[in-house]
Amino acid sequence: MTTDDLVRIAREWHAQDPDPRTRAELADILDRRDTAALADRFGGKLEFGTAGLRGELGAGPNRMNRVTVMRAAAGLARVLGPGRHVVIGFDARHMSDVFAGDTAAVLTGAGLRASVMGGRWPTPVLAFAVRHFGADAGIMVTASHNPPRDNGYKVYWGDGAQIVPPIDREISQAIDATGRVDELPLGDGWETLDHDTIVVPYLEALAALPVGDARDLVIAYTPLHGVGHGVLTEAFTRAGFAAPRVVGRQAEPDPDFPTVSFPNPEEPGAMDLALGLATSIGADLVLANDPDADRCAAGMPLPEGGYRMLTGDEAGGLLAEHVLRHTSGDDRLVATTIVSSSLLAKIAAAYGVRHAETLTGFKWIMKAGPGLVFGYEEALGYSIGSDEGLPVHDKDGVGAALTLAGLAADARRAGRTLLDLLDDQARRYGLHATAQLSFRVTDLEEIGRAMARLRAEPPTELAGREVESAEDLAAGVAGLPPTDGLRYRLAGGARVVVRPSGTEPKLKCYLEIVIPVEDSVAAARARAAEDLEALKKDLSAALGLL
Incomplete structure (x- = not known):
């Protein structure tokens, strides 16, 4: 597209724009004849x-x-x-x-x-x-x-x-x-x-979730400057919990998110204030929502002191067993995505229920099939159901937070912790340790080049494990629709999936190591951590993004 074409299209846009702010922005660009800025704004369009x-x-x-x-x-x-x-x-x-x-x-x-x-x-x-x-x-x-x-x-x-x-x-x-x-x-x-017309019915629907009756729990919470605080607090108090203690500097909605680099509980530093609050009040559980409160992050105290956040897969595994213990029926289905842990398939088999694997995103999880009682993705998204079905046909950070609190309160009443429950799962199913490797780019072509490099020269070994199979998800595999991604299965049950993010300028890699627990869970965790670091290093080299 020539500069003259860009100028003509921009002027047509300016003439119909009802917003004085973007009209002023565009007028300035046109006055300066800033071709790069025009190409950035008019050389393409946002796609669904x-x-x-x-x-x-x-x-x-x-x-x-x-x-x-x-x-x-x-x-x-x-x-x-x-x-x-x-x-x-x-x-x-x-x-x-x-x-x-x-x-x-x-x-x-x-x-x-x-x-x-x-x-x-x-x-x-x-x-x-x-x-x-x-x-x-x-x-x-x-x-x-x-x-x-x-x-x-x-x-x-x-x-x-x-x-x-x-x-x-x-x-x-x-x-x-x-x-x-x-x-x-x-x-x-x-x-x-208004609130009574829709928020109240939503909260009433959450009453069907498997929260149990234990309520003795101290909770530290942050909405990360988003909109979750009021509705989540009302959900907890309606269910009989004490209101979670909220991070004051992050309690009110603020579109500039002044205390975090990125308002995502997964990002480094985003949970620092919440973890600090948890330490000061001796919290039994740390909870966070992302700004629109459809995701939920959870943290737990450690025996040696301090706290650590659960991965999305760890919380997903705990919630899956919790839901399956509190629901019934042979036609139940649990679902997760191709980038989430393989642990859910083993849990489903142990409970005699169906398991489905979908493409990334809750839009696909909700299409997994009839009888869905639990769906999750590793990016902190969970949809939790009961024998009455799923209250929300999407990820629900408020319902997930409420259910996690019920699970943690049940464990506390029995003298146990979430870490104990994770260790139980590791002994039953093997330790499934997952991690992400993400590359944020300013030039989207970098992602295309990295994916092309992997397709042209697929790795034969990663972290000392033979690559037993390589699948190009763009061709469609296992009945799934085609998507831009690569999946590698490694010796010993390890797995790597590489795909461009659908919402951010990132290349995302999803890593999983499976370690049988023969002696101590702590030893298995230490070995898994070493293997994941080696996997990150080798994969970065294969992508050319070190």
Whole structure:
């Protein structure tokens, strides 16, 4: 695309943009004739990825802004058709409330019914609301745990789960067919959902979760400047727990996330304040939500003092057994993703229930099959059910936190800890130790080059273990849809999966080592830690990203 083409397209965009901030940004770029900035904003467009849009705020089709959002709403309206009902939620990020209002205006202007959340509430409340109201679709304006500069647009279908192909492609095509947003008919007749109308039913649905009756527990909690604090506190007090002690500096929503580099509990340093609070109050459990509260992280005290966070796979294994002990039926199903631990398959076999493996993302977990009572992904996402089913057809950081608290309180009453429960699993199934290796890039082509290098020269040995099989997931394997990824199975049950992130400029590697526990669990953990470090080193070299 020539500079003249970029300038022409940018001027057309500027003419229809209803936002004075992005108009001013774009006018400045045009005045300076900044070709690089124009190419960055207009040389491409945000595509539907993990069930919607996500990207940096700013002007142009390759950014999140009011024009992009209004076009997305118009595309969804065209796919759904007049008379359909859409529920809209939003978090506390920059522009989230504005984007929600623009969406409602476009939908009602197109003849649809729109219901907008009356507060900045967690994503699982929106996912629950879609099924609770029998709506045809839902939209959550959030960028989850992305940096402050980002926002996003997550779309749910009538089953309360995130959209999957071909619906995403249909919406994308309808967006492309949308004309100027300043020519769209806009309505103003949407309804506002208050706390009693939707938050209370959501909390009542969580009462079915397998929380048990033990309540003696001191909990340290952080919402990481997100929207989880109020709803989570109400969930805990309704269930009979004392309100968790919250990190004061992170308690209130703040779209700039001033105390963390990245508002993701998995990122180094993100949990420092929560762990400090836990130490000062002698907490039995540490809990955290990401900013839209669909993910949950947990930490536990150690016998020698101090605390450590559980991995998503460790929490997933504990929750899986807990759910299976508190549910019944031969038709039960548990599901996780190709990048999560293989432990869940062994737990399912021990309990005589079905197990499914899906592509990465909760949109796929929710499609695993009938009878699903538990689904999780290693990135701290859990959907927990009971004999009554799943309250939320998506990951739910509030329900997961409540269930983890019940599990920890049960263990404490029996004189045991979460570490004891992890050791029990290691003895029963073997120690399944997992870790991530992530490479954040500024040039997305680096990811393509690294993946091409691995495909051209696949490793034959990693960390002293023979690579027994190599699978290119782009070809589709084991009945799964094609996806950009590579999976290696190593001697001794080890496994490596490499894939580009669907939501961030990262190349992500998922590592698993399986160690039989013959003597002490501590010795097995030490050996697994050494093997994982060796695996990281060898894989980094193979990728050329040392």
